[in-house]
Amino acid sequence: MSDDHGLVEMEPTPGEKLAAIFKQREVRVATAWGVLVTAIFFVIGGWIYPSWMPTAMSTDMKSIERLIVIFTWISAPVCGIVLGFSIYTFLHRHKGDTPPADGPGFRTNSLVVGLWVIVSSALCLVAVVYGLIEMNSASAATAEHKKNAMVVEVTGSQWAWSFNYPEQGVQSHELMLPINRPVEFKIISVDVNHSFWPVQLGVKVDANRLQTTVIDTTPNKLGDIDVKCAELCGLYHAYMETSGKVMSADDFNTWVTAHQGGHTA
């Protein structure tokens, strides 16, 4: 936007000021550090979280994984700017027992401050909008699931989870789910607050006394689930966990038939 007027006397435009800033050697060296840091965070962010997190067994968990990776990528340039400039100044430190000579006396730079606010606001906006889109698609999926979801009533008590399948007439202390069928969890506590967390499904909500909370998801991968309590609930909070399984529809029906009319262990 600045290249169409060449008069020397004219006040330089913001674009020209910016170009002048980037002509300084120290800015370029610090920027190089910043680019290096950004690249490192970008690469690490792409694989480190998914490699730590357990296997995603639902679309919810998959989208959380994706979201965390994307947020890491958004953050990478922020890390690059902060650490790039930190590293540069750290490498130019002053050693010794007497203070260094005074540095340049500039007190602010409205262009830099303005740019900083705009860029950080833009990054913040991206994060907000992306999060809202994800929330929206999750609630759209919820509306969709309502139609043919299988209901599981989850009861938290000190210190165990129990599951009731009203449609099937089955009670269990293990969470068994058929693959690819939406499931709606209705969660309640008989005593203090607990938090229902089937880890690999990527959903979580508190179990409250006399207030049913509802979450839904669709398991889409066969395998084992860890069910944990994510809210400190007293003495044996750490042991308030159970296992579960996502199984094929046939296996699930077999399990239902075998357990109808009685409790499993």
Next chain:
Amino acid sequence: MTTLDHHASVRPVPNPSKSLITKLNMGTGLVVGVIFALATYYGLGGDSAGVFENYNRTLLATMFMWSIGFMVGIGAFIGPFRWLVGKDLTDEEQLYLAGDGQGIKRYFKYCTDHKVVGIQYMVGVMALLGVGGTMAMMIRTNLIQPGSKFVGPTIYNSLVGLHGITMIIAMIIVVTGPFGNFIMPIMIGAADMAFPRLNALSWWVLFTAIPVLCSAWFLGGIPTGWTAYAPLSIQAGPGMNAFIATIIIFAVSTAVAGANITATVVAMRAKGMKWNRVPIFVVGATMSVALAIPAFPTFMVSMIMTGLDRSYATTFFDANLGGSGWLYAHLFWIMGHPEVYVILIPGVAVLMEIAPVFVRKPLFSYNAAIAGFAGITGLSILVWAHHMYMSGWMPMLNGPFMVTTEMISVPTGLIFLVILGTLWRGRPWMKLPMLGVYAFLWNFLIGGITGLYLSDVPADNYLHGSMYVTAHFHYTLMGAALTGALAGLAYWFPKMTGRMLNERAGYISFWLVQIGFQVLFLGMFIAGAEGQPRRVADYSVNFATSDLISSIGAYMIGLGMIVLLWAVIHSWRHGKIAPMNPWGSKTLEWTVPYPVPLVNFDTPPVVTSDPYGYGKAGN
């Protein structure tokens, strides 16, 4: 207080020997406090009734009466009592209370000198950090391998809760206590705080909370964590009363201290110290306590309600009888989120004060620093329900709270800009305080970015309640705020003790703590991402590696903190005598000698510019 305007050297040491106040000290406070407590306990029948509510009532009353008795015994109410009969302390008595010329004894008295109160806070904070840190070591020892082999779940849960509340209390006062009291009045050119007697009151009230908190151990501990969620807190044993009483007593102390600091900064600045010439540390400390003034009362109220539920069978938080656990969660987090910024802002402000001195450059964009603090302060009261995304309270409000929470990243970004801009094109003098600035940049960057994931509702579906959260807030509270406080300790140690802090020990401690910190909490991020819930006494074997890493890091921190403790004690007694202004700083506290005279300045200073006039080529 006009009598305090005399020059210290021309005034004889006051000795109003007939006055009661010369006889009172911490010892008489302890005696009267214990008498009050015992009389209350046995007067209300001890635990003989065996009824849950009665026993809770007795214990709470005992704890409050201990606190009141101590304050009576140390002489806190002599002044107010005189007012009631239409008199006041004599000038001589007031000078006696200021403690001038009384040597080490004044630290054990109801002393109104802000410098004495600052030292009292500093020693108190170190004790609290020591206790809280020891509990952290025990927590990590229990988690070093699966199986909870070190302590059982009862003790573990108590450790988690008491470590939490001890550290929260310590971190709330870690900067505004020692430095806000000792340094800040000198920094603004004042002779003392606005209300010296309230200053002594705030410290000694806080002091009475410490035995109350410790008594939780002997009453069976607390099972709730420091969040003390209802209904778990209603169900909890007698140790819970100690928690409740501690919070209520502490809230009184912070309210008094907050009002005092705010009034001092508003009313007692030196001539010429306009608002745009106030050192940034003073601005940060003031914003922090001003934020605490509305925040803490809700915590106090929530604890009063918890106490009533437990001791009078009210049902504020009991869903079975029409109450709501969510009500508690709201009251708690309306305090709880501002509180983290109450902790953070003073630590950041210390580092902003330090950076220009050691880079020999003006603070970059003073206005952006103010805007950053103000933006954080303002937004922080609108974000509390992000702690409740997964509570099921009102999912449709998760979106708005996500927006306000993520907006905080913009004023937070300004804080980075101010510090980076100050460093830029300077040559940082790598003394211990300056190292803290760099540690802060890294730690707060990690703390801030991991906060972004947690503020996002879909990601929080996975991360909420996991070790990831624990690691995140330790990066902000310990990595950022405590680092700022320790940098402040290294920076102001010469002014507070007259001696230089041992540099070699300081460096060893710094690197042990900072490296150990990364090992501990990067390990904990992994555990959280792997799916380990927080506050668990035991865990399954697939988390074993990351927990082992974390425990190793914790021991490094422990070792580093012991080195620091040694350095502080050794330097305080035998350190190199400090010159008046060892860092070449331009703020007013470096213009007074050690020991700082009672009224700080021989002639009241006149301020003609802000304290950041470093650098070539003027403005």
